[in-house]
Amino acid sequence: MTRARSTQPALAAGSLAGSPQPVLTSAAGPVLRPWVEDDVPAFLSAYRDEEIRRWHTRRASTEAQAREWFEAYRQDWLREEGGHWAITRDGDDVLGRIALRGLDFDDGVANVAYWVLPAARRIGTASTALATLTEWALREAGFERLELDHSTRNAASCRVATKSGYRWEGTKRSAAVHDDGRHDMHLHARIRGDEPDIP
Template sequence: MPLLAEDVVPPGTLATMPQPALPADGLTLRPWRAEDRPAVVAAYADPAIQQWHCRTMNDDEAAAWLSAWPSRWRAESGAGWAVTDGEEVVGQVSLRTLDLPAGLAEVSYWVLPSRRGLRIAPRALAALTAWSFGSLGLHRIELRHSVSNPNSCRVATLAGYAPEGVQRGGCMHPDGWHDMHLHARLDTDP
């Protein structure tokens, strides 16, 4: 059955472009590399990242996670970047889900414990958002976080993601069901 609305971003758009490195207000977002594995293992050993991302990773799992990003890019199902300060990986930001025809994505991010408090996440998120609207052509990007995670709420606000409401029982975390704040940006937002 044909759709009456045109695709916002035609399928094949992402797969045909190389994944760019993006400047992010003193940081760089770059595609993940196999040699980033120690930083990923360290990140997922952090109790806060485990709590909010609901996972841990050993060395082999981190290697598989890193090697999956290029195929997700080609499949247009997601896109992930290492957030770097010089050559050091300090965090991650990703379009964890993508729906190109709808012009929609959901973002995720984390910052290594030693680098928290330096506004790394909002700078990385702002850079990814600008690229996603300006170069990729998305219309809407959503961000969800537990209502028990005020730091993530602060990141969303600093990056210009307006609060839209609460999803009751929206995500299972290690300690049970959490209500989730929903934030979003539109390509028409200032």
């Protein structure tokens, strides 16, 4: 059922899916591009990494599953339900993953998620990729607010969020299930008008 609203949507339907998913670049960092078939081995290797497995309970374990995920990513863009990018070095070697999920066109809100492979950690890859996606989402795509949450035990992700200008807004108690039980989650957000953090 369609419900009438007293306000106009922040983003018009078709404003994303009307164009191909963009490749996002910055002067100082990696290239964010859609996932392709050749990325399957790197994608699977990520979900064998102990640190990534610690924070992500949904995992691809076979080539067939990875291909299904990539197709689901393509469909997410076409349905305007999400955007999923490979974080790469110059568009080739995969360094990690970053995504916009839970797109709410009415209120202009989306959620950001990411991981990076071991070789790309502690050198600014995640924070630069996050800043690049954030600038595109807030300035070009038209979102008003981007949210990012992570386990309160994930200090590395907290540093990435803070470095990329995502302000800490509070703690969501017992908000997510991990392999070792329920975790409290920190909520961070960037809104349009916050001081930009352009990489």
